[in-house]
Amino acid sequence: MADVGISPRFRRPCHDGAGVGVEDLADIAAVEARGVVKVFGGGHDAVRALDNVSVAIRQNEFFTLLGPSGCGKTTLLRLIAGFEQPTAGEILLNGNPVEHLPPYQRAVNTVFQSYALFPHMSVAQNISFGLEMRGTAREKAAGVVEEMLGLVKLKGLGGRKPAQLSGGQQQRVALARALANHPEVLLLDEPLSALDLKLRQEMRSELKNLQRTTGITFIFVTHDQEEALTMSDRIAVMSKGQIQQLGAAIDIYERPVNRFVADFIGDTNFVEATVAGREGDYLRCRSAGGLDVLASPAANLSAAGAGAKVTLALRPEKITLKRGGETGTVAQSVYVGTDTNYEVRLADSLRLNVRVQNAVDGRAPFAVGDKVGIDVPAGAARMLQD
Amino acid sequence: MAAVDIPAPTERAVAAQAFLRRRWLKSRYGLVAPALIIIGLFGILPLLIMVVYSFLEAGQYGGVVWNFSTDAYLSFLFQRDIFDGTLVFSPDYLVIYVRSIFLAVATTVICLALGFPTAYFMATRPPAQRTLWVFLITIPFWSNLLVRTLAVMLIIRDEGVINDILLWLGLIDKPIVMLYTNFAVMLGLLYSFLPFMVLPIYASLEKMDFRLVEAGFDLYATRGKVLRRIIIPLAKPGIIAGCLLVFIPAIGAYVTPLILGGGKHLMIGALIALQFGTSRNWPLGSAQALILMVGVLVALLFYVRTTTGKAQALHG
Numbered sequence: 115m116a117d118v119g120i121s122p123r124f125r126r127p128c129h130d131g132a133g134v135g136v137e138d139l140a141d142i143a144a145v146e147a148r149g150v151v152k153v154f155g156g157g158h159d160a161v162r163a164l165d166n167v168s169v170a171i172r173q174n175e176f177f178t179l180l181g182p183s184g185c186g187k188t189t190l191l192r193l194i195a196g197f198e199q200p201t202a203g204e205i206l207l208n209g210n211p212v213e214h215l216p217p218y219q220r221a222v223n224t225v226f227q228s229y230a231l232f233p234h235m236s237v238a239q240n241i242s243f244g245l246e247m248r249g250t251a252r253e254k255a256a257g258v259v260e261e262m263l264g265l266v267k268l269k270g271l272g273g274r275k276p277a278q279l280s281g282g283q284q285q286r287v288a289l290a291r292a293l294a295n296h297p298e299v300l301l302l303d304e305p306l307s308a309l310d311l312k313l314r315q316e317m318r319s320e321l322k323n324l325q326r327t328t329g330i331t332f333i334f335v336t337h338d339q340e341e342a343l344t345m346s347d348r349i350a351v352m353s354k355g356q357i358q359q360l361g362a363a364i365d366i367y368e369r370p371v372n373r374f375v376a377d378f379i380g381d382t383n384f385v386e387a388t389v390a391g392r393e394g395d396y397l398r399c400r401s402a403g404g405l406d407v408l409a410s411p412a413a414n415l416s417a418a419g420a421g422a423k424v425t426l427a428l429r430p431e432k433i434t435l436k437r438g439g440e441t442g443t444v445a446q447s448v449y450v451g452t453d454t455n456y457e458v459r460l461a462d463s464l465r466l467n468v469r470v471q472n473a474v475d476g477r478a479p480f481a482v483g484d485k486v487g488i489d490v491p492a493g494a495a496r497m498l499q500d
Numbered sequence: 501m502a503a504v505d506i507p508a509p510t511e512r513a514v515a516a517q518a519f520l521r522r523r524w525l526k527s528r529y530g531l532v533a534p535a536l537i538i539i540g541l542f543g544i545l546p547l548l549i550m551v552v553y554s555f556l557e558a559g560q561y562g563g564v565v566w567n568f569s570t571d572a573y574l575s576f577l578f579q580r581d582i583f584d585g586t587l588v589f590s591p592d593y594l595v596i597y598v599r600s601i602f603l604a605v606a607t608t609v610i611c612l613a614l615g616f617p618t619a620y621f622m623a624t625r626p627p628a629q630r631t632l633w634v635f636l637i638t639i640p641f642w643s644n645l646l647v648r649t650l651a652v653m654l655i656i657r658d659e660g661v662i663n664d665i666l667l668w669l670g671l672i673d674k675p676i677v678m679l680y681t682n683f684a685v686m687l688g689l690l691y692s693f694l695p696f697m698v699l700p701i702y703a704s705l706e707k708m709d710f711r712l713v714e715a716g717f718d719l720y721a722t723r724g725k726v727l728r729r730i731i732i733p734l735a736k737p738g739i740i741a742g743c744l745l746v747f748i749p750a751i752g753a754y755v756t757p758l759i760l761g762g763g764k765h766l767m768i769g770a771l772i773a774l775q776f777g778t779s780r781n782w783p784l785g786s787a788q789a790l791i792l793m794v795g796v797l798v799a800l801l802f803y804v805r806t807t808t809g810k811a812q813a814l815h816g
Contacts, residue, residue: 195714195718197714197718217714218720224715226711226714226715230709230711230715232712232730234734243716243721243729244719244720247719295720
């Protein structure tokens with residue numbers, strides 16, 4: 115990577131000169147939100163887009179904000195970029211508060227959802243825009259543009275206008291335009307949502323590679339759980355302006371803390387059950403239809419005593435179906451390529467979705483109407499906090 | 501070898517197709533015919549008559565005498581000496597043309613300076629409010645230009661609202677003379693043509709994606725840079741349209757300079773009208789009108805050529 119000469123002002127946005135030494139940098143969050151509240155509008159129409167959000171994003175991390183539309187993830191991104199001001203709370207970049215800094219004085223760059231490429235400028239002019247605005251010498255900027263075009267595999271297209279490029283190519287230009295400034299933090303607002311499936315999957319690994327090679331902190335906003343799970347170092351699942359759960363992909367998927375997270379990420383069976391007693395690290399839970407499982411307890415419910423009513427989350431692929439059992443009846447069978455999804459009826463009030471991998475010849479192992487036994491490994495069922 | 505023989509189109513089929521095609525073309529011409537007839541009859545034909553008249557001699561009591569003459573064009577710049585018949589340079593008409601051009605350019609520039617921020621303000625309102633603003637901008641069109649010009653006169657004359665208030669406040673001892681000056685003419689032109697600047701610029705700004713502005717800020721552009729490098733280039737079609745819509749009618753304006761300039765500050769429009777009226781010199785009037793038209797056309801071609809050419813050189 116060529117050095118594009120990021121001025122100290124941009125490397126370390128500190129308003130009072132009380133910056134921190136470079137050696138401490140690794141310990142200091144790249145971006146930190148402290149008790150951030152954002153309210154849009156006023157009176158009866160006031161919308162609380164962010165409700166007391168606190169989160170620290172580490173240096174060189176691929177961090178994802180995941181949630182349904184309207185959960186506040188884009189608002190948080192816009193607060194970090196400086197397009198909006200928080201109603202309350204603080205935003206810190208590298209430990210320095212930045213609320214008073216306009217977007218053009220923050221060492222962050224954004225890849226916009228619809229790319230927002232300047233239509234009247236060529237690809238090269240788009241990419242060099244940020245450098246030009248910061249007064250980088252023309253020859254140096256031209257070098258960076260070439261390097262960026264190579265990085266995003268668009269060599270030779272610098273002279274084209276954005277309108278002459280395909281969606282995927284425009285996406286790459288948007289990336290190059292942001293990366294050309296060597297930001298400390300790159301904000302990506304659903305950058306892949308406008309691409310078709312194949313391209314999206316390609317871009318996923320490219321983005322991840324870019325993040326690794328550049329060492330820039332990526333904050334990625336998406337509503338696509340698969341994107342989040344495959345690319346992120348850590349994921350914050352958001353809903354209703356609050357972070358529901360923060361953790362690595364495996365934490366979020368395997369150990370969802372509440373019903374929202376369990377439901378939003380992947381497919382889940384929710385089972386209302388009663389605690390029968392403690393067995394080692396697990397709680398034995400029983401539910402209607404004779405389902406009897408050893409569930410892993412939620413952190414704050416570890417002391418749940420016998421007789422307590424709890425909700426269990428149970429992933430369809432963790433359940434095994436056995437021939438010759440009498441626990442349930444296959445009510446529905448849907449072929450989905452790699453697997454077959456079964457709906458197994460245990461009782462009137464309890465139907466479980468079960469995902470079974472198909473045999474080598476692709477044949478489904480069970481048919482509708484088959485009586486089956488159900489095997490749930492210890493710890494597969496997860497007790498939720500709500 | 502292709503198994504199926506496609507029969508060659510018969511002569512009749514070809515003829516039928518040609519007939520259908522002709523009829524389709526005819527129907528297309530039929531659609532534009534009314535417009536073409538109106539433009540031809542009331543636009544092109546009078547223009548041709550003017551071209552012919554401008555090369556004839558003036559009749560004693562108006563009209564023309566059918567003798568070829570270039571006097572009309574010569575008298576635009578020269579005056580024939582009464583005694584020896586030599587041509588002497590006389591800038592009387594030229595002064596009026598220069599004044600008209602100056603007033604029209606100044607009007608256009610001030611309209612742009614006032615209209616652009618207005619249009620930007622309108623385009624950045626929530627969509628529901630924008631309709632209201634467009635509505636407000638069009639309110640002046642509800643009344644006649646003459647009425648509005650007379651209203652301006654009432655406001656700026658010596659006993660008008662402005663002078664009355666200033667006198668009453670004791671800020672001035674005697675009224676400021678505003679009416680029948682170049683200032684009055686320009687104020688009138690400004691007032692009449694401002695909406696023609698605001699609306700096209702608004703139209704192009706409204707289409708603009710304001711995320712581009714955010715992208716500019718994100719890429720370290722300050723407010724001024726965002727305006728110069730992003731907003732203005734994208735609003736350029738509207739700016740060009742607005743400038744043309746103000747400049748062309750302003751340079752040929754008739755009613756406003758007549759009322760607010762009071763005959764002392766003649767503009768081209770009034771000068772031409774004079775030739776067909778009091779002066780009874782139709783060839784001179786025709787020549788002056790044609791000089792104006794050709795001048796405006798050349799200026800426009802030059803303007804459009806340079807602005808689009810520059811845009812292409814910058815961004816091509």
